[in-house]
Amino acid sequence: MRTCILSFSSRPNGNCAQIGKLIHRLSEDAVLFDFSCFQLQGCGACGYECFSSGDKCPCRSDREAELLEAVTSSDLTYFVIPNYCDYPCSNFFIFNERSQCWFQGRPDLLERYEKVPKRAVVISNTDEENFRKALSYQSDEAVEILFLSAKQYGKSSIKGDLLSDERVVKVITEFVHKQ
Numbered sequence: 001m002r003t004c005i006l007s008f009s010s011r012p013n014g015n016c017a018q019i020g021k022l023i024h025r026l027s028e029d030a031v032l033f034d035f036s037c038f039q040l041q042g043c044g045a046c047g048y049e050c051f052s053s054g055d056k057c058p059c060r061s062d063r064e065a066e067l068l069e070a071v072t073s074s075d076l077t078y079f080v081i082p083n084y085c086d087y088p089c090s091n092f093f094i095f096n097e098r099s100q101c102w103f104q105g106r107p108d109l110l111e112r113y114e115k116v117p118k119r120a121v122v123i124s125n126t127d128e129e130n131f132r133k134a135l136s137y138q139s140d141e142a143v144e145i146l147f148l149s150a151k152q153y154g155k156s157s158i159k160g161d162l163l164s165d166e167r168v169v170k171v172i173t174e175f176v177h178k179q
Contacts, residue, residue: 003030004074006067008091009082012036014160015123015150016080019172022163023078023121026176031070033063035091040064042094050101057101064098072113078176079138081131082157083124088134096137119144121172123162125151146175 005027007020017036024032041059049056071077081088103110118139122131128147135143150157153165162168 001028001075002073003027004070004077005030005032005080006071006077006095007032007034007036007080008089008095009080010036010039010089010091011082011160014082015148015157015162016082016121018160018163019121019123019148020078020080022169022172023080023176026173031074033067033070038063040067040091040094040098042090043097043100050104057098059098060101064095065102067095068099068102068109068113071116072109074116077116077118079118079120079135079143081120081122083122083126083131086126087130088122092134096134114138114140117141117144119146119175121146121148121175123148123150123157125149125157144175146171148172 005020005023007016009016011017017034020032020034024030040062046058049058081092120135120143122145124147131145135145148162148168150162153162153168155162155165
């Protein structure tokens, strides 16, 4: 099974980066994209050329198309997302908004993307509803979400030490291996 993993945090040694690597090790034929290694340009600093043709997006040279192609061609995709101010981080929103140039005028690609089963690991000490709503647009089916609270395990999200607790590793491993 081809698996795509997107770790949306910009912190290279944070919880999300480590969780992305763990999922990568636990998955067969997996590719990991870690936002701590690259950036995507957000929408808005242009003339919205993508609305006439996705090929005209002035930011096509970044990795957005590569990410969307990897998700679309996978059998399963994982999103690893930190909670900032009770919402997914900005990298997630940039990825989502930039998808319009990829899918504009290509409904077959959007349909393929939406059919890919998706799971999310969310690092959050607060409310879950905003994540459920943000992720609802990513798939035809409900996105399976594993919420991990650093506080629940006596950890601090800032320290990036969530995986030092074997219970967390076990929960993630079970999430990855479930059918």
